[in-house]
Each structure stands twice: as C-alpha cells, then as structure tokens.
Amino acid sequence: MTAIDVTGARTPEAADVITGARERIDALDDRIIGLIQERMAVSAVIQEARIASGGRRVNLSREMEVLGHYSEALGKPGTSLAMTLLELCRGRI
Numbered sequence: 183m184t185a186i187d188v189t190g191a192r193t194p195e196a197a198d199v200i201t202g203a204r205e206r207i208d209a210l211d212d213r214i215i216g217l218i219q220e221r222m223a224v225s226a227v228i229q230e231a232r233i234a235s236g237g238r239r240v241n242l243s244r245e246m247e248v249l250g251h252y253s254e255a256l257g258k259p260g261t262s263l264a265m266t267l268l269e270l271c272r273g274r275i
C-alpha cells in the first residue's frame with residue numbers, strides 16, 4: 183500500500199503531513215500510557231496505605247474532586263475519561 187492509501191489522503195503532500203502528524207500522535211500516546219501507568223502506581227500506594235490503616239480502598243469524596251477536575255478541563259468527555267482512569271486505578275466498584 184502507498185502512503186496515500188494508508189492515510190486516506192488524496193495527494194502526496196497531504197499524505198506526508200498525515201504521516202508525520204501520526205508519528206507525533208503515536209509518541210504522545212506512548213507518553214500518555216506511561217503517565218497512566220504512573221498514576222496507577224501512585225494510586226495503589228494511597229489505597230494500600232488506607233487499607234493497611236483499616237480504611238476502605240475507595241474514597242468517593244476524593245473521586246468527586248478528580249471527576250470535577252477533568253470535567254472542568256475537558257467537559258463531559260472529560261468525566262468519562264476520569265471514570266475510566268479511576269476504574270484503571272482502583273478497579274470496578
């Protein structure tokens with residue numbers, strides 16, 4: 183397949199722009215995934231400390247703060263993103 187086929191562009195110039203920008207997106211996605219994994223590890227430290235102290239894994243008031251942070255920055259899809267992040271970090275509730 184040619185670059186034009188793979189990108190959906192109709193000209194070689196547009197195919198070049200798309201190929202370059204996709205490389206940047208792939209690099210950004212790698213960094214985002216790394217940050218999510220780091221967030222999961224930090225969240226686990228908090229949850230383990232709270233459970234070891236006799237508390238519960240989940241803290242709903244804190245989760246409301248996290249949801250508010252994402253929705254303020256990103257709107258309604260931000261809330262969905264935060265819910266997915268919370269599920270990754272503390273499992274399903």
Ligand SMILES: C=C(O[C@@H]1C=C(C(=O)O)C=C[C@H]1O)C(=O)O
Pocket residue numbers: 224225226228229239240241242244245248267268271272
């Ligand atoms: C990390 C914590 O524990 C849990 C996980 C959270 C998170 O990953 O952001 C938020 C609240 C808790 O349900 C916390 O209390 O801060």
